[in-house]
Amino acid sequence: DTAVSQTPKYLVTQMGNDKSIKCEQNLGHDTMYWYKQDSKKFLKIMFSYNNKELIINETVPNRFSPKSPDKAHLNLHINSLELGDSAVYFCASSHGDRGGYTFGSGTRLTVV
Amino acid sequence: GENVEQHPSTLSVQEGDSAVIKCTYSDSASNYFPWYKQELGKRPQLIIDIRSNVGEKKDQRIAVTLNKTAKHFSLHITETQPEDSAVYFCAASSANSGYALNFGKGTSLLVTP
Numbered sequence: 001d002t003a004v005s006q007t008p009k010y011l012v013t014q015m016g017n018d019k020s021i022k023c024e025q026n027l028g029h030d031t032m033y034w035y036k037q038d039s040k041k042f043l044k045i046m047f048s049y050n051n052k053e054l055i056i057n058e059t060v061p062n063r064f065s066p067k068s069p070d071k072a073h074l075n076l077h078i079n080s081l082e083l084g085d086s087a088v089y090f091c092a093s094s095h096g097d098r099g100g101y102t103f104g105s106g107t108r109l110t111v112v
Numbered sequence: 113g114e115n116v117e118q119h120p121s122t123l124s125v126q127e128g129d130s131a132v133i134k135c136t137y138s139d140s141a142s143n144y145f146p147w148y149k150q151e152l153g154k155r156p157q158l159i160i161d162i163r164s165n166v167g168e169k170k171d172q173r174i175a176v177t178l179n180k181t182a183k184h185f186s187l188h189i190t191e192t193q194p195e196d197s198a199v200y201f202c203a204a205s206s207a208n209s210g211y212a213l214n215f216g217k218g219t220s221l222l223v224t225p
Contacts, residue, residue: 031211041199041218043156048210055210058113090155097211099144103155 003027006091006104013081014112021076021107023091029100031055032074034066035090037106043090049074050096081111114139116204118216126224131192133219135202136184142204145178145185146213150199159200160187192223 006023013019025032034046048055052068063079078085091104115138125131146161162169162176169176178185189196199220203213
């Protein structure tokens with residue numbers, strides 16, 4: 001019954017590897033997002049998708065490629081991982097401008 | 113794009129006192145202003161939000177005020193309790209930002225007994 005679920009919760013990987021984080025929401029929301037929270041706790045928007053279409057890409061390196069197979073899923077694939085990619089990544093969803101923002105529990109990515 | 117400034121970065125109060133956190137935003141098109149509480153190792157949790165057609169909103173010990181002209185909004189917590197200790201984030205969003213939340217840098221609130 002989890003509203004926004006993301007997997008895995010923890011991910012430890014070596015530099016240069018490719019990894020994916022999955023996100024699913026069962027709230028019927030039409031907009032999904034990926035946020036990055038760095039070691040200083042700054043929360044920054046990475047991508048916003050509305051009805052499977054990319055709305056914004058906030059100066060994220062093209063090593064990061066979101067994929068939205070349907071409105072309920074927004075997965076994040078990261079190529080050639082770097083040390084600086086270590087962070088907590090949060091998926092979220094909302095009803096566009098009607099709010100109802102809900103965050104997933106986060107994925108802690110550690111690149112070694 | 114939207115720029116949200118938040119102050120202070122840390123705030124320490126005694127139990128029972130009030131705490132006030134202030135934010136300013138730059139995009140006049142922003143129309144939704146939520147506040148989130150994040151405890152260590154947890155996801156951000158919405159505690160209160162306000163839209164641009166409202167000047168003030170209250171929910172028990174928590175209130176938010178919005179001044180659209182000055183482009184600033186504030187969170188007020190009264191009768192603080194130790195369990196209020198957490199990091200608090202303000203955010204702003206608009207259609208221009210694809211409804212994404214642009215966050216302030218957070219305020220670490222410590223309530224001492």
